[in-house]
Amino acid sequence: MQNRIADLATLWKQASMVFPYFGQRALNWDEVFEEFLPKVMAAETPRAFHLYMAEFLNRLGDGHTDYAFPRALLQETGSLPFVLEQAEDGCRIRAVAEEKREHLGARVIRLNGKKPAELIREGFRYVYHTGEYVYPSRLQGILPFLLSARGNRIETEAGSFSFDLTAEQPVMAEEKAAETSDSWRPASEGRITMRLYEGRILYIALPDLLYADAAREIAEALNRQKPAGVILDLRQNKGGMTAYGARIAELFIPGQFHACQKWTRIMKGVDLASASQLSGWSEERLAKLVADGLCGWEEIERERAINRGTLYEEYTDCFGQKGQAAVFDGPCYLLTSRNTISAAEDMTAMFRSNQRGRILGDPTFGSTGTPLVSLRTGGHARICSVGYRLLDGTEFIGCGIHPDPWHKSDRQPGRDTWLETAVADMQAEVRGQRKEALIPR
Numbered sequence: 001m002q003n004r005i006a007d008l009a010t011l012w013k014q015a016s017m018v019f020p021y022f023g024q025r026a027l028n029w030d031e032v033f034e035e036f037l038p039k040v041m042a043a044e045t046p047r048a049f050h051l052y053m054a055e056f057l058n059r060l061g062d063g064h065t066d067y068a069f070p071r072a073l074l075q076e077t078g079s080l081p082f083v084l085e086q087a088e089d090g091c092r093i094r095a096v097a098e099e100k101r102e103h104l105g106a107r108v109i110r111l112n113g114k115k116p117a118e119l120i121r122e123g124f125r126y127v128y129h130t131g132e133y134v135y136p137s138r139l140q141g142i143l144p145f146l147l148s149a150r151g152n153r154i155e156t157e158a159g160s161f162s163f164d165l166t167a168e169q170p171v172m173a174e175e176k177a178a179e180t181s182d183s184w185r186p187a188s189e190g191r192i193t194m195r196l197y198e199g200r201i202l203y204i205a206l207p208d209l210l211y212a213d214a215a216r217e218i219a220e221a222l223n224r225q226k227p228a229g230v231i232l233d234l235r236q237n238k239g240g241m242t243a244y245g246a247r248i249a250e251l252f253i254p255g256q257f258h259a260c261q262k263w264t265r266i267m268k269g270v271d272l273a274s275a276s277q278l279s280g281w282s283e284e285r286l287a288k289l290v291a292d293g294l295c296g297w298e299e300i301e302r303e304r305a306i307n308r309g310t311l312y313e314e315y316t317d318c319f320g321q322k323g324q325a326a327v328f329d330g331p332c333y334l335l336t337s338r339n340t341i342s343a344a345e346d347m348t349a350m351f352r353s354n355q356r357g358r359i360l361g362d363p364t365f366g367s368t369g370t371p372l373v374s375l376r377t378g379g380h381a382r383i384c385s386v387g388y389r390l391l392d393g394t395e396f397i398g399c400g401i402h403p404d405p406w407h408k409s410d411r412q413p414g415r416d417t418w419l420e421t422a423v424a425d426m427q428a429e430v431r432g433q434r435k436e437a438l439i440p441r
Contacts, residue, residue, distance in 0.1 A: 110154070
């Protein structure tokens with residue numbers, strides 16, 4: 001019991017000190033703590049306790065503020081014999097146990113008698129969502145907690161089957177990667193997938209920003225291939241190190257540049273001590289304080305902001321170096337999707353804020369910036385500590401960075417129509433034939 005209370009208090013305290021969005025949330029964080037304290041104390045099982053902890057943090061409504069269940073609980077709960085993927089036309093089976101291969105790619109009709117969207121909404125209380133979309137790894141992590149250990153049933157366009165949750169995920173058959181109808185040849189022998197399309201269009205797929213030598217590999221390909229245009233694919237980029245994304249951006253953006261407005265909480269002991277003295281004072285008493293010349297209203301508002309946890313230090317990030325030349329200064333496109341998250345969104349912001357190239361695809365997920373907290377009961381938590389906007393003040397947390405106005409690409413099974421669109425448009429651009437009149441999506 002003591003550890004449970006300590007862990008809840010730790011998360012409440014940590015968020016109280018560093019969470020940067022209290023000024024944008026209609027939320028009394030102290031009241032949320034008071035609501036969940038008796039719940040975690042009365043939880044009859046570790047499973048119930050950890051679900052309360054996930055729900056507690058999720059009240060902050062931030063994609064980089066979440067709770068990770070202990071490994072032992074995840075193994076006890078079990079894994080799914082399939083992987084779901086949310087799409088425009090519902091949920092589909094992206095991967096499935098080898099013996100159920102006939103369901104691969106099929107649309108899910110019901111899961112334990114419920115429509116997939118209905119079941120996923122039940123998970124919203126525990127995991128963050130952008131609109132109706134839950135990031136794939138988080139969806140896969142919470143779904144087992146919404147199902148039974150045994151006797152579940154899934155219905156798809158290809159039929160139906162029963163399944164149990166298992167301690168270990170079975171061997172999966174996965175959908176074949178979508179292809180384009182364009183001819184290409186490999187453009188690199190390194191770790192990063194690079195292709196050269198007709199017209200010397202260099203395509204670079206970046207699944208994450210965890211590879212320290214990514215910028216070096218890309219620079220070598222740029223110098224060797226001398227492309228006429230470049231397409232950077234961030235559609236499945238799960239993030240990683242913003243610094244690695246900046247090194248790549250520096251190959252395309254010259255000099256010193258900025259991407260986002262940022263802010264962090266100001267938490268100085270002397271400020272808190274001063275602000276606490278005004279806590280609970282009436283307007284009449286404060287007015288007399290001002291009339292007596294002891295302080296001004298501006299100072300009072302600052303003290304109130306400290307008490308509310310909404311006093312911030314604002315700054316602008318900075319990358320590159322003055323006088324640094326870009327390795328490539330030709331046409332550049334970025335491909336994004338709802339799976340573009342975290343450091344990948346930081347990198348997208350670098351290109352958007354510096355008007356370097358065009359962004360094609362779907363909006364990004366809308367979540368970035370966090371520290372990690374370890375807890376006594378075995379769970380871990382992330383609590384966002386830095387607030388973000390694009391350089392021009394555009395909000396993207398919670399809604400994503402939206403692509404440029406562009407003609408809509410018709411999705412077709414097995415076809416990477418977004419990449420085909422980007423290749424065709426860039427080929428026209430390098431030939432000087434691309435039309436500027438783009439149709440908003």
